[in-house]
Amino acid sequence: MNPLELSPADFRRLADRLSTLAEQxxxxxxxxAIAPATTGAASEALFAEGLPEEGLKDAALDALGPVIAxxxxxxxxxxxxxxxxxxxxxxxxxxxxxxxxxxxxxxxxAPTLVSMERAVVRGLAAAVGCPGFTGSLTGGGSSANLMGxxxxxxxxxxxNEEGSPxxxxxxxxxxxxxxxxxxxxLGLGRRNLRLISTDEEWRMRPELLERxxxxxxxxxxxxxxxxxxxxxxxxxxxxxxxxVAAIARRHGLWxxxxxxxxxLAALAxxxxxxxxxxxxxxxxDAHKWLYQPVDCGVLLFRDAAAARRAFxxxxxxxxxxxxxxVESFAFFEESLELSRRARALKPWLSVRYHGLRxxxxxxxxxxENARRLAELVRAEPRLELLAPVPLSAVCFRYVAGLPExxxxxxxxxxxARLNARGRVYLSNATLSGNFVLxxxxxxxRTTPEDVQMVVAEVLAAAAELxxxxxxxx
Amino acid sequence: MNPLELSPADFRRLADRLSTLAEQxxxxxxxxAIAPATTGAASEALFAEGLPEEGLKDAALDALGPVIAxxxxxxxxxxxxxxxxxxxxxxxxxxxxxxxxxxxxxxxxAPTLVSMERAVVRGLAAAVGCPGFTGSLTGGGSSANLMGxxxxxxxxxxxNEEGSPxxxxxxxxxxxxxxxxxxxxLGLGRRNLRLISTDEEWRMRPELLERxxxxxxxxxxxxxxxxxxxxxxxxxxxxxxxxVAAIARRHGLWxxxxxxxxxLAALAxxxxxxxxxxxxxxxxDAHKWLYQPVDCGVLLFRDAAAARRAFxxxxxxxxxxxxxxVESFAFFEESLELSRRARALKPWLSVRYHGLRxxxxxxxxxxENARRLAELVRAEPRLELLAPVPLSAVCFRYVAGLPExxxxxxxxxxxARLNARGRVYLSNATLSGNFVLxxxxxxxRTTPEDVQMVVAEVLAAAAELxxxxxxxx
Numbered sequence: 001m002n003p004l005e006l007s008p009a010d011f012r013r014l015a016d017r018l019s020t021l022a023e024q025x026x027x028x029x030x031x032x033a034i035a036p037a038t039t040g041a042a043s044e045a046l047f048a049e050g051l052p053e054e055g056l057k058d059a060a061l062d063a064l065g066p067v068i069a070x071x072x073x074x075x076x077x078x079x080x081x082x083x084x085x086x087x088x089x090x091x092x093x094x095x096x097x098x099x100x101x102x103x104x105x106x107x108x109x110a111p112t113l114v115s116m117e118r119a120v121v122r123g124l125a126a127a128v129g130c131p132g133f134t135g136s137l138t139g140g141g142s143s144a145n146l147m148g149x150x151x152x153x154x155x156x157x158x159x160n161e162e163g164s165p166x167x168x169x170x171x172x173x174x175x176x177x178x179x180x181x182x183x184x185x186l187g188l189g190r191r192n193l194r195l196i197s198t199d200e201e202w203r204m205r206p207e208l209l210e211r212x213x214x215x216x217x218x219x220x221x222x223x224x225x226x227x228x229x230x231x232x233x234x235x236x237x238x239x240x241x242x243x244v245a246a247i248a249r250r251h252g253l254w255x256x257x258x259x260x261x262x263x264l265a266a267l268a269x270x271x272x273x274x275x276x277x278x279x280x281x282x283x284x285d286a287h288k289w290l291y292q293p294v295d296c297g298v299l300l301f302r303d304a305a306a307a308r309r310a311f312x313x314x315x316x317x318x319x320x321x322x323x324x325x326v327e328s329f330a331f332f333e334e335s336l337e338l339s340r341r342a343r344a345l346k347p348w349l350s351v352r353y354h355g356l357r358x359x360x361x362x363x364x365x366x367x368e369n370a371r372r373l374a375e376l377v378r379a380e381p382r383l384e385l386l387a388p389v390p391l392s393a394v395c396f397r398y399v400a401g402l403p404e405x406x407x408x409x410x411x412x413x414x415x416a417r418l419n420a421r422g423r424v425y426l427s428n429a430t431l432s433g434n435f436v437l438x439x440x441x442x443x444x445r446t447t448p449e450d451v452q453m454v455v456a457e458v459l460a461a462a463a464e465l466x467x468x469x470x471x472x473x
Numbered sequence: 474m475n476p477l478e479l480s481p482a483d484f485r486r487l488a489d490r491l492s493t494l495a496e497q498x499x500x501x502x503x504x505x506a507i508a509p510a511t512t513g514a515a516s517e518a519l520f521a522e523g524l525p526e527e528g529l530k531d532a533a534l535d536a537l538g539p540v541i542a543x544x545x546x547x548x549x550x551x552x553x554x555x556x557x558x559x560x561x562x563x564x565x566x567x568x569x570x571x572x573x574x575x576x577x578x579x580x581x582x583a584p585t586l587v588s589m590e591r592a593v594v595r596g597l598a599a600a601v602g603c604p605g606f607t608g609s610l611t612g613g614g615s616s617a618n619l620m621g622x623x624x625x626x627x628x629x630x631x632x633n634e635e636g637s638p639x640x641x642x643x644x645x646x647x648x649x650x651x652x653x654x655x656x657x658x659l660g661l662g663r664r665n666l667r668l669i670s671t672d673e674e675w676r677m678r679p680e681l682l683e684r685x686x687x688x689x690x691x692x693x694x695x696x697x698x699x700x701x702x703x704x705x706x707x708x709x710x711x712x713x714x715x716x717v718a719a720i721a722r723r724h725g726l727w728x729x730x731x732x733x734x735x736x737l738a739a740l741a742x743x744x745x746x747x748x749x750x751x752x753x754x755x756x757x758d759a760h761k762w763l764y765q766p767v768d769c770g771v772l773l774f775r776d777a778a779a780a781r782r783a784f785x786x787x788x789x790x791x792x793x794x795x796x797x798x799v800e801s802f803a804f805f806e807e808s809l810e811l812s813r814r815a816r817a818l819k820p821w822l823s824v825r826y827h828g829l830r831x832x833x834x835x836x837x838x839x840x841e842n843a844r845r846l847a848e849l850v851r852a853e854p855r856l857e858l859l860a861p862v863p864l865s866a867v868c869f870r871y872v873a874g875l876p877e878x879x880x881x882x883x884x885x886x887x888x889a890r891l892n893a894r895g896r897v898y899l900s901n902a903t904l905s906g907n908f909v910l911x912x913x914x915x916x917x918r919t920t921p922e923d924v925q926m927v928v929a930e931v932l933a934a935a936a937e938l939x940x941x942x943x944x945x946x
Contacts, residue, residue: 040799047592055828070585086574094571101559112543119520163662187660189636326513355528
């Protein structure tokens, strides 16, 4: 018998233990400290013994206790990083994906699961107002943005064969870091990303985009693509998609929309995303505003032939022998990836269980919670709201009694203190040189009471700092 | 109450249903037809209704029956595509990753799970004879190879900032398709991949590598990197790593080893991978020869600073505020990815449960099964072995009574017939223009009896074809 053989009964016993841990995690989530009380040294020490030569059998699972104790509780008051709240039915999709272990790369390698992913992608495209778009699920927005720009480069200035690509890409100053990272990787160079200034609501100014393109054309450079942001990571700003698309079209540029954070809100407030369907490619993260467990990114595109021009390069051993359009379909011809897990099981199970209507309503509640926090901040003289709230990101800071020159340092320490208190978790952003606290609502567990606690905890953390008479932590 | 709210009790009920499906899947695996009896039209029809507006609640899971019925059974006789057999304890890692929903991108976002991934990577590096290497888990070998070559490009001919990269990469003619795909993506151009001929055992010929580099240097071109293959996807050939490394070092080239399929066999037969530790970067897939459920790739590298030079580009909102070496650690500074799921839970749970010794033994059994099949093929006059078997890939074809000109067409149809019979699943390769059947053993469920059935089934499928008097299917 193979030493890795595991009887179905043994599997079931272990699975039941995991389910008990999972149930306990969900039950205690709200009561747990969001930021675990651990240190770098302590978390490294948990794994100091390395991978064991002899198996521990069931005792192997005992170590999960301290591992879980040292993780962040994604409860109702975790509002950091634009990370979705992890809808648990979706997590069961991850479970099944692991058990079935199908390589969802071509219809012939995983027939029904390939069809499922195609259906989920089509369904999400239709739900955000982009019917007819196809695409695939990705590890996240970074991969989806990289793939969108790969398609743009190959469509506008092909370099797959000859190399040495050149060209210019445009985006607003609020662009996500994955875009310059993609330009670097694609050999276009970060210096060929033109950052277009934004208006008072942090949206790209189309007239400046037009001017930048014209200048580059005059200088003999080759404009390739514009990246419009549909929900900036700092403030949730949505670029004027229709205007940007018109400029892109006029100059023959590819239009990629980075909707990783925001675009799925089109399920609830489609009117805020007018022009989304004018994109050539669009990224959006189901592990953000569709509440799915990470990872579940989505890349949509208008023209699958453009994806194949960018990504198709088949070895013999993966060549299909079918002529049927479905049976010869292969995600790897339209993607960076070859081996691919069944990511679609998460959104498919989760959306079927709850229905799209429940997701629309959950997104609406996030939008309301963000508005509610903005109002509480405006009503509280010790706090200052630093940006409009077009979606669900709220940027603010503590200002009471602080000279302008001390505000950044104080709020930096305030954030650390706030998160260490363990009741609320925020992250940070920099707006016009100001360090701000950022709460982002992509969390189906958050209630109006939790929103009130954000303000109460920020004020309590500030009081700790000022009362201590020192800002050292 | 939020419409997505799910009580822990409801979760547990659904989880138990999933566990029952999982247990049933594992119990019936051996009896199931490997290739499901479905068609493109039938599998698409399962999802024709799209994503429902109203939730189906528990009934949502009813549709899993037909989905599972239409998947491939990864049982003892699934020997296609170099896809690992999916060790079920690893699948429970996927389950927990989904439930905990941690973003394993920086220590502060998921302390213990970041430490776990660092430990798993270190442990696997040590286990394959590359102690001191660090790295990260990836979606698969394609991503890991892309990341290795990204590091190579940035180390030898930096282009992240300015773009327009140029340079030449070398690999054997047996190189995996992900390498030319990576050159295309990186803007180096597929034409700048030099394919070096192999010896009679499909290994790169070092003297031809040396010659190619010299020629490129003479022509004023810039050699960047050599990709050595440690386990070619067709025949399992391992390039002469020491010789290749010496040439790379002499000319200042980066050495990337594509060990996606083979390198983890160094757990069992380290002597076949002499020189592995001379690599600058190394990819290997735990979802292949460590039997983990897809996806679980590994990228190892010698110098983390080279990874950061290639990938670091941080936005403010992800900037760490810690000075502790562990607490400020971020995978996203050394990787393509930003959001990352807890892939390490799979190998960590699985290896702790079974122990490294069990994996070494399972790999040895795969090697034996491959040798066994090769011997059976050699002993069977109707079959022909087309390549040596240095690891666990076996390439052969049916030849009895077939003129040379008909062998490719016949074996193409034979493979389709064989797989449609549903008892054994092989894939294909092309060797020197010959279409061959390829069995690849990375399967802890395969027994010597299963190996015998491979031969019996191939002969039975051939008999069906020849007996029918026609080769139409």
